[in-house]
Amino acid sequence: MTARRSGSADLPLHGGRVPRWLGERLTKLGAVIAEAIVIEYGREEFLRRLAHPFWFQSFGAVMGMDWHSSGITTSVIGALKRGLNPLAGELGLNVCGGRGAHSRQTPHELVAIGERVGFDGDKLAAASRLVAKVDSAAVQDGFDLYLHGFIVADDGRWVVVQQGMNGDARQARRYHWLSEGLKSFVEEPHSAIDGEGQGVIANLTDARAAASRRMQIDLLSDLGPDRIERKIAKIEGAAKPAKAPLQPFLPHLVMPAHHDVRAEDIVARRLHANLAAAADQGPKDFAELLLVPGVGARTVRALAQVAEVVHGAPYRFSDPARFSVAHGGKDRHPFPVPLKVYDRTIAVMKAAVAKARLGEAEELAAIRRLDDQARRFERQACSGPSVEALFAEERVRSNAYGGMSVFGPEPAPERDLEDVRPAPSS
Structure with missing residues (x-):
């Protein structure tokens, strides 16, 4: 099997920072979701998930980050580094690199980890440098790399997630690499490239560019750089515009520029299936099994979507906004982060994972049943509230759920709560 490109997406550049109250929760929820995936499916599967651009965006969105923005990449890599590295001895996963200066430390981190666990750290350090060099030099698409995250298992398998920006276009492009099946760093090595098309790209890693790579080496040997430069100047003076080469079709996830979540950003039947599964399966499983104080219908609804991130098939992540x-979201889109719900989601997942480590898998099985039930409901004519109605009710209830955003705590609603249907317990 050869390494593959699995899709692309447009990621609008967003400024700002992750507030501490969210950053701490991102670390906890990201780590416990990763633990659940490793327990259920193994480390290799978790690496494959990270190499899937649609899943990666959905993973960030379920943790309360801006659902469509480039900031998800930085936040997810940072949260995993803070949350998983202390668990490296148990999970056998290590997160290296990060944004800016942190990215340049990746080779040193890999060498140190290799000395500790026994893989060839120097070899992986070289791989890290090559990955960055290919996406910055061999793929000339107008994006300058500023983030490089390298996640490696104790057996030496790895995934790289790195991101570049085009400041003029206010866009970002995320690149995914997976060591599984990788045969060459210079011929079609990417697991995926995320980003909106920018016209013709000089991609020297394309298989069709093999002859070009060979000729470049031959030219450099035969002519030297000075004579090549003179010949290029002569050719550019007489050349006509070339017709764009045909590009192979790839799934393309378009992250729109609008910050608000709209009905067209969500596959409604999947959302209704999530809601129906929470209403149907939650009372039977969670009241009896999990017994986490305060867990109610609203938390189970959140858990239904966390369950899908843990168990869902790749096709289900085409709508990260869901x-x-x-x-x-931290910027109040689609509504402020409900901290009470978020904390109970973390508590439920941590309790389930802790018991699973001891061989008691009932709680994780209950979470898996939420996802199973959602898939069954989706095959039926499942209906539910409109996206707009769901968001409107959530905003009204936000103060009761401990709603928080970068603008501060969410105030109590101006209208009486009796004006909307009774709120589910959190």
């Missing part, structure tokens, strides 16, 4: 319904 996963923002679990815990909202």
Whole structure:
């Protein structure tokens, strides 16, 4: 099997920072979701998930980050580094690199980890440098790399997630690499490239560019750089515009420029299936099994979407905006982050994972049944509230759920709560 490109997406550049109250929760929820995936499916599967650009965006959205923005990449890598590295001895996963200066430390971190666990750290350090060099030099698409995250298992398998920006276009492009099946760093090595098309790209890693790579080496040997430069100047003076080469079709996830979540950003039947599964399966499983104080219908609804992030098939992540319904967004889109719900989601997941480590898998099985039930409901004519109605009710209830955003705590609603249907318990 050869390494593959699995899709692309447009990621609007967003400024700002992750507030501490969210950063701490991102670390806890990201780590416990990763633990659940490793327990259920193994480390290799978790690496494959990270290499899937649609899943990666949904993973960030379910944790309360801006559902469509480039900031998800930085926040997810940072949260995993803070949350998983202390668990490296148990999970056998290590997160290296990060943004800016942190990215340049990746080779040193890999060498140190290799000395500790026994893989060839120097070899992986070289791989890290090559990955960065390919996406910055061999793929000339107008994006300058500023983030490089390298996640490696104790057996030496790895995934790289790195991101570049085009400041003029206010866009970002995320690149995914997976060591599984990788045969060459210079011929079609990417697991995926995320980003909106920018016209013709000089991609020297394309298989069709093999002859070009060979000729470049031959030219450099035969002519030297000075004579090559003179010949290029002569050719550019007489050349006509070339016709754009045909590009292979790839799934393309378009992250729109609008910040608000709209009905067209969500596959309604999947959302309704999540809601129906929470209403149907939650009372039977969670009241009896999990017994986490304060867990009510609203938390189970969030858990239904966390369950899908843990168990869902790849095709189900084509609408990352849907996963923002679990815990909202830090900028109030689609609604403020409900901290009470978020904390109970973390508590439920941590309790389930802790017991699973001891061989008691009932709680994780209950979470899996939420996802199973959602898939069954989706095959039926499942209906529910409109996206707009769901968001409107959530905003009214936000103060009761401990709603928080970068603008501060959410105030109590101006209208009486009796004006909307009774709120589910959190």
